[in-house]
Amino acid sequence: MSDAKFFQRGKIQELRLELNSDKKDRNYTRKKQTLKKIVANMTMGNDMSSLHPDVIACMSIPVLEVKKMVYLFLINYAKAKPEMAYEAIQTFRRDVEDPNPLIRALAIRTMGYIHVDKVTSCLIQPLRHCMRDQDPYVRKTAAVCVAKLFMQDRHLVENAGFIDLLREMLVDSNPSVVANAVAALTEISERSDHIQLQLNMSIASKLVTALNECSEWGQTYILESLMFVVPQEPGDAEMLAERIAPRLQHANSAVVLTAVKVIVYLMNYMSREEDIHSMCKKLSPPLVTLLSSGPEVQYVGLRNILLVIQKHPEILKNDIKIFFCKYNDPIYVKMAKLEIMFRLASEHNVEQVLSELKEYATEVDVDFVRKAVRSIGRLAVKIESTAQRCVEALLELIQTKVNYVVQESIVVIKDIFRKYPNQYESIIGVLCENLDNLDEPEAKAAMIWIIGQYADRIENSDELLDDFLYTFLEETVEVQLALLTATVKLFIKRPTAGQDLVPKVLKWATEEVDNPDLRDRGYIYWRLLSTDVAAAKAVVLSEKPHISTETDNMDPVLLEELLLHIASLSAIYHKAPTTFIPHCKPRFLIPSPALRRQNYNAGRTLQHQDSYSSLHNSAQYQQSQSNNMRSQRFDGDDSGNGGLDEFVSSPKQPQHQRLSYHEQSFEQVAEASIGNQEYYEQKINAENPYRTDTAAVGGSQANKGGGVDLMSFDL
């Protein structure tokens, strides 16, 4: 019989009669059918709560299936109708002492879901018993129940000795119990202000032993808990990593990625380069294997790979081919692959990478094509030997006349000009053929920069600029700034050609436009030009600082933090968890004698989430940084980082973010960040709750001074 017909809106009264029918009901078949109807109705959102006295009466029926349905009913309605839960308390009391372990476990589990004070207080005593039950199924259910209880009432769990009981369970003879106890402790530690999980080597070693015998999910819990081991000697880190390594070959990708995370973490505490090297070698194949799974797993894998290879570039350096995109990969997978391809590109494989990128530039998805074109330009900047071929590829793409391809190419060609001055200017003619099609601010600004920069080589540069100036007041600030600077450059290089344009632009910039950046820059140029043309020349035409793809690298502090969060949402977004998840505990590398030096510093700087998040608010931080540098140069050139900050932001970040910084004045940004830095250093020295943890590790004393009760387990 199918459950579908239960969906017809059951008449409550009818169901009640059925449930209370006196007819002979051998083995409660009729009752079961009726309860099924009630549960089905309930899950469809029909209100069945008025049936509660009749349903609860069924709790005493010794049939597991019946009990399960009654419990489903209770969990669903108890929150809204606490009195319903009161009626069930007596039966719960009986059930937690039932000879059948399944029923004991079920009762404990259900009570944990009913967030009603009276039920909770009835739960405490039996829960304690169940944690020491002779049956492992009951014990493992009880362990999870403690975590549940913690969500409801932290103080209760902390004060009623449950933490100690959980701690005892870590050495349970049954691996599933160990895994659940570890999961509960980790969960509590992540949520609690007072409790911080820390495991010493001896307990870690026992956990790893249990690892081999428990279910796949249990393995992820145990692996995750190993993030709370602080190896005191490099040998400990190596031994642990070695023992975890077989998990890299598990069929469950969550187990694999958590194992990767723990090993990458432990590598911070290893001393010998050859150990690190051999671990890196072991990490490549499982990461490759993730890419043969479904698209979601691939996506998570790719985002994490991007982090891991920034820290350990030797991982996957010979596997670039697996990141080549298939035309029917989902867009988000393609985008993530492209970023990794760019990072893995080197002298050895650049030929293949370039030919792939050219292929992608002919696909249909606009975002992907743009990113491919942009990557060609960046490849030229990254690897000098290939610049010539990249420029040729870009020229070919410009010939296609596909509008967005042309615009994207021009944006990156500007970067190539800056990186390799006096090498590729011969192509300017081709670029100038496409002026009419430019309608995106970034492409326009790039083209205008090129015209300004080469005003003396482009014969009709004054006419070209004049054309652009025609719509000056309607342009975005990005384009206006570019026009202003380009016009001044033209005037300095070819005074006669620029003399009509400059006054016009300066007047617009200082009088007609509201934007303070534009106005300030206009005034500066104006004064420079009117007081000392030689000085103006020195400033405006000064040597540009070199650009490189170094700016693509993620902020090392952020990278270190994210590496501790591999296999988490932060690692997908590449954002510190504290910036988007409320009440999240920041993680950092805890110092120990074994911690490698450079990490030690990075670790320390992570400790203060408040100052940290204000500084590192994702991509804006990078922008304000580059903005600072630019403000010191004072040549008003926007070409520096135009196209270079995209790879560090998350894949679908809207481009308009990049524009937002223009609204802040340079000085404000500079001040703000200096202020933060001071604040930030003071904070670190003032109250660092974790500073003394080295003392607490391995022992069981609590660091009360810092307000953190360190849970350390000693056996």
Add this chain to the structure above:
Amino acid sequence: MIESLFVLSPTGKVIIEKHWHELIPRRVVDFFNDQVSKAMAEGEDVTREDVLPIIASPKYQLINVYRDGLTYLSPVTKEVDPMMVFEFLHRIPDIMQEYFGQVSETVIKENFVTVYQLLEEMMDDGFPLTTEPNSLKEIVPAPNILNKVITTMGATTSVSTRKMPNGMSNLPWRKAGVKYNSNEIFFDIVEEIDAIVDSTGKAVSCEAHGTIQTNSRLSGMPDLTLSFVNPRLVDDCSFHQSVRFNKWESDKVLSFVPPDGHFRLMSYRVNLPSQQNLPIQVKPSINIGANGAKFDITVSLRNTDGKAVENVVLTLPLHKSTSTLTAQCNVGQYMFDPVGKVLRWDVGKIVPRERAPVLSGSFGFGSASSEAAANAGYNIGVEFLINSHSLSGLKVDVLKLFNESYKPYKGVRTMTKAGRYQVRA
């Protein structure tokens, strides 16, 4: 930790809703549906598969899996391991498949109570718990014919006679007391080739993955040892949790107590020589003009050990502005889908030394043709399979059975097929 689960119908309606922590209001589903439609409206080529598996909303991170028309949506507020959530979400349809034989909106509704009971066992407080079909079937009975008969006859097992679930033994994947009249075990070695091939036939990238799917119908607690003639051919293996890893490390044999029924024993990567000869060659030539293109595509066999290649299907997605297509082929039949703009050629079986299948013809762009159409690249998706052939050459040597006295029937099949295999034109 997983906080809540919604299973959505193809139209975005909630079929199943389950909350392990706080109740998350259904508004979140509306938000999710809006995001999906927004994403799909972004471009003509954007399909449901292109929607990000993790979508940020102001309050929740919406982790979702799309499978067979149904969406499994898990909104979370706290930091989680998304890999674990994805693995778990995929298990739900896997288990339903195992229980009901198929997964669809109707099937779920027909088995509503069972589905809820399963979810109850599969997860506690957001922790995945029991997801092994073998253990689950002991706790939640599958609605098979026999069970239905028993239910109607009113002969249910009462609590007192129920066994403890085996979930707590050291072999959580195998139930006790399995009994078959004829004991048999089958291994399917399936190798899939993922490749990108350029128009000259050269592989740009090529990977092959193998899996050993097993169907075990053995009584009692059989302890098996499977050895290969040439285990060194495989690399980067991952195993079912029953496989004793140390044995593989030391002796390169698979030693395990199998779960009952279907399971994936092992998956691996095939070590391909750097210049692998692919079994099949597809040679496309497409000459694009301003208003359309002429094309011909030839398929030939290359390296199949004299075996026939079956179920050969080529799909060529055309540019969206394509309006007309004419073609002819000497083998099989072709079909042009004027809505999806896809040319599909069912070639069928190709036997060695027979004439090579050719499809040729032309297509034209409609009035809305643009530079993009004229410059677009073309890719051909290729499907095929070769029976009794393994690309790696992996061969089973012997299967030994310990701990039980019967002699089981053993069967091994091999197959090579195209995975994600595409040819650039």
